[in-house]
Amino acid sequence: MKPEKIEHVCEEExxxxxxxxxxxxxxxxxxxxxxxxxxxxxxxxxxxxKLWENCAKVAPEKAKSYVYTVANNLYLNVIKAEKVRLKYAxxxxxxxNAVSPEYVLEEKQFKExxxxxxNSLPENQRTTFLLNRVDGMKYQEIADMEGVSVKAIEKRxxxxxxxxxxxxxxx
Numbered sequence: 001m002k003p004e005k006i007e008h009v010c011e012e013e014x015x016x017x018x019x020x021x022x023x024x025x026x027x028x029x030x031x032x033x034x035x036x037x038x039x040x041x042x043x044x045x046x047x048x049x050k051l052w053e054n055c056a057k058v059a060p061e062k063a064k065s066y067v068y069t070v071a072n073n074l075y076l077n078v079i080k081a082e083k084v085r086l087k088y089a090x091x092x093x094x095x096x097n098a099v100s101p102e103y104v105l106e107e108k109q110f111k112e113x114x115x116x117x118x119n120s121l122p123e124n125q126r127t128t129f130l131l132n133r134v135d136g137m138k139y140q141e142i143a144d145m146e147g148v149s150v151k152a153i154e155k156r157x158x159x160x161x162x163x164x165x166x167x168x169x170x171x
Contacts, residue, residue: 009063010055018063019048030071039078047071110168117167125160128153 009015023044031040047070051063058066118126124146131137131145139153146153 008056009051009058009060014060015052015055018051018060018067022064022067023048026067026071029068030075033072033075034078039075043071043074043078046074113168114164117164120167121160121163125156125163128156129160129164132157 009018026047027040027044030043031037034040034043047067050070051058051067054066118129121129128142128146131142132139137145139150139157143150143153
């Protein structure tokens with residue numbers, strides 16, 4: 001009489017045998033990839049849980065490959081999730097730094113200095129500076145609007161920038 005061919009892993013004896021035989025080698029494989037004992041244990045356990053959940057679909061001769069593949073995919077998912085978390089944490093960290101109280105105070109002080117320096121400029125220099133730097137107009141456009149030459153606009157900008165540099169540290 002021939003021994004019965006085992007069709008799937010749902011029998012407890014077959015499943016237990018697979019676990020005893022392969023759990024350590026899968027743990028080592030994942031541990032070498034993760035470098036973290038806890039994550040490796042989690043991956044091995046989760047892989048064998050998935051094997052049990054799909055035991056009717058997995059032939060015993062394919063079980064080892066199945067469990068290795070599941071454990072490796074779990075590893076890759078954890079790594080991907082960690083990368084996403086790190087990327088988000090960097091953005092949050094950056095945002096938190098951007099609105100720190102020190103930053104807000106420095107920004108307020110700089111804005112006050114800039115407003116004071118701009119208000120102290122002669123009207124024609126202030127107008128030329130704001131039209132160019134804030135509104136993005138070209139010297140030719142400003143010259144046409146003011147009814148002066150481009151050289152006159154260049155001179156106004158030069159004087160405005162020189163005055164602003166003297167009055168505001170860090171420009």
